[in-house]
Amino acid sequence: MNRTKDSMIGNSAALAAALDQISHLARIDRPVLILGARGTGKELLAERLHFLSGRWDRPLIKINCAAIAESLLESELFGHEPGAFTGARSTHHGRFERADSGTLFLDELATMSLGLQEKLLRLVEYGEFERLGGQQTLRVDVRIVAATNGDIRELARQNKFREDLLDRLSFDVVHLPSLSQRPEDIPELAQHFAMQMCAEMGWDLFAGFTPKALETLLQHDWPGNVRELKNTVERSVYRWGEPELPVAEIILNPFQSPYQDPLDPVEAETVTLSSDTSEPVAFSVRVAAFEEKLLRDALEQNRHNQRLTATALDLSYDQLRGMVRKYGLSTRSRRIQ
Numbered sequence: 147m148n149r150t151k152d153s154m155i156g157n158s159a160a161l162a163a164a165l166d167q168i169s170h171l172a173r174i175d176r177p178v179l180i181l182g183a184r185g186t187g188k189e190l191l192a193e194r195l196h197f198l199s200g201r202w203d204r205p206l207i208k209i210n211c212a213a214i215a216e217s218l219l220e221s222e223l224f225g226h227e228p229g230a231f232t233g234a235r236s237t238h239h240g241r242f243e244r245a246d247s248g249t250l251f252l253d254e255l256a257t258m259s260l261g262l263q264e265k266l267l268r269l270v271e272y273g274e275f276e277r278l279g280g281q282q283t284l285r286v287d288v289r290i291v292a293a294t295n296g297d298i299r300e301l302a303r304q305n306k307f308r309e310d311l312l313d314r315l316s317f318d319v320v321h322l323p324s325l326s327q328r329p330e331d332i333p334e335l336a337q338h339f340a341m342q343m344c345a346e347m348g349w350d351l352f353a354g355f356t357p358k359a360l361e362t363l364l365q366h367d368w369p370g371n372v373r374e375l376k377n378t379v380e381r382s383v384y385r386w387g388e389p390e391l392p393v394a395e396i397i398l399n400p401f402q403s404p405y406q407d408p409l410d411p412v413e414a415e416t417v418t419l420s421s422d423t424s425e426p427v428a429f430s431v432r433v434a435a436f437e438e439k440l441l442r443d444a445l446e447q448n449r450h451n452q453r454l455t456a457t458a459l460d461l462s463y464d465q466l467r468g469m470v471r472k473y474g475l476s477t478r479s480r481r482i483q
Contacts, residue, residue, distance in 0.1 A: 154190055155338050156331030160323035164191065167320050172198035177270065177315045179255075180293040182322030185373030188293040189253060191322060195291060196249040204248035207241045212254035220262055221278050230279025242275065246286040255315070256296040256307060267311045290315060325368040325375060335372060336363055339379040340393070349389040362396040387453055395449035404447050404458045438473045445475060 154165060171178050172195045180188045189208065196206045214222055221230070225240030241250055252258075258266070269275045273285050292315050301307040325332065336355065344352045355363070359382075368374050378398055386393045440459075448454040456466040469475075 154187055154194065155335050156328060157334070158323075158328035158331045160328045161331060164320055164322050165194070167318070168195050169198055171195060171318055171320070173200075174317075175200070175289055176317035177290045177292070179298075179312075179316040179319045180291065180322060181298070181319060182293070182295060183324045183371055184295050185371035186322045186324055187372055188295075188322055189251065191320065192249075192251040192291045192293065196251075196289075199249070199289070201248050201289060205245050206249050206251065207245035208251040208253065209241050210253040212257040216259055216262075219258070220265070223262070224265065224275050224277055225280075226278035227280040230277070234279065237277070240277065242269065242286050242288055243284065245288045247288075249289045249291060252290060252292040254294060255292040256294040256298045256301055260306075260308065263308045263311050267308060267314065270311070270314045325371045329364060332363055332368075332375065333360060335375055336360075336379050339376045340383050343380040343383040344389065347384065347389075351389065352383075353390060354392045356392045356394040359392070359394050359396050362398070366398060385454060386451065388451075395451060404444070404454075437469070438475075441469055441473060441475060445470075 154161060168178075168191055178195060180191055182188050182191075192208075193206065196202060209222060211219060221234075221238060221240065223240050223242060225243055226234050226238045228234055228236055265275060269286070269288075270290060273287060274283050275286070276283055298307055298312060302309045302312050337352070340355075341352045363375070363379075366378075370377075378396065381400060382393055382395060382397045385397055386395060441455075444455045444459050445452075448458060452466055452470065453463060456463045459466065461469075
């Protein structure tokens with residue numbers, strides 16, 4: 147039996163309800179509409195429906211309507227005949243033909259133009275269509291599973307989406323919860339993604355997350371949902387780079403620079419010894435104070451990961467370790483929280 151490339155992970159009541167609904171719908175050969183925010187796993191849910199249905203051994207074809215230019219989408223969906231447009235030199239079989247007797251997953255359905263919606267409506271109602279530039283009426287037997295992250299009912303009210311098409315595609319509607327609506331699934335998902343990343347890097351095991359790191363994952367609102375969590379966990383494990391230690395640093399924002407402007411007047415004030423002091427201060431003492439402050443800040447910004455700190459300061463790992471010992475800033479015992 148065919149298997150999906152991944153699975154929906156979690157034990158929350160919200161996710162269980164969506165999975166249970168899609169499992170029951172798999173037995174009924176009707177169109178299904180999946181609603182959910184970006185990154186929630188709408189494609190995985192469509193795969194689950196297909197492989198639990200009677201069409202499991204037939205084609206599962208997917209297309210993202212928003213990822214293809216409007217001028218090409220009709221050809222991708224319905225195919226074209228030679229001469230249909232400039233450069234069309236041979237017959238092209240569209241996604242509906244390739245999905246015959248199987249399932250077609252239409253992602254980002256709400257971005258489809260009204261003209262294409264009309265042609266899709268005819269196919270949904272009668273199973274009939276013509277290739278672009280063709281005269282022959284073709285018939286297919288395709289189950290349509292559509293998905294969108296937009297408010298498609300509001301689009302229909304604004305006449306930006308055909309209500310009759312929406313009626314036919316929504317025999318039933320499955321609402322996929324966002325990650326913020328099932329926070330109890332975050333630890334299991336994070337563990338799963340971390341173990342996958344460890345295997346990719348050739349690590350023998352995953353040492354887990356520190357309590358502080360796990361709390362960071364639980365407190366984040368995850369606007370990008372599971373996709374954002376996956377990227378964050380994989381990035382954090384990769385940057386951590388120490389398989390024997392629990393991951394203590396979560397990189398939520400990879401665009402945040404680890405560097406500070408050394409000429410910033412506020413920073414300069416915090417590391418410069420006052421010139422008003424009555425006691426003369428040796429130049430070497432001033433340099434050492436600045437060096438220690440710079441080292442402390444870099445370690446703090448990199449969550450005391452010495453390899454990352456060395457890279458940020460353009461030092462070798464051995465140079466950094468020597469400076470850490472010089473100023474008594476060893477943090478290995480503090481990193482495991």
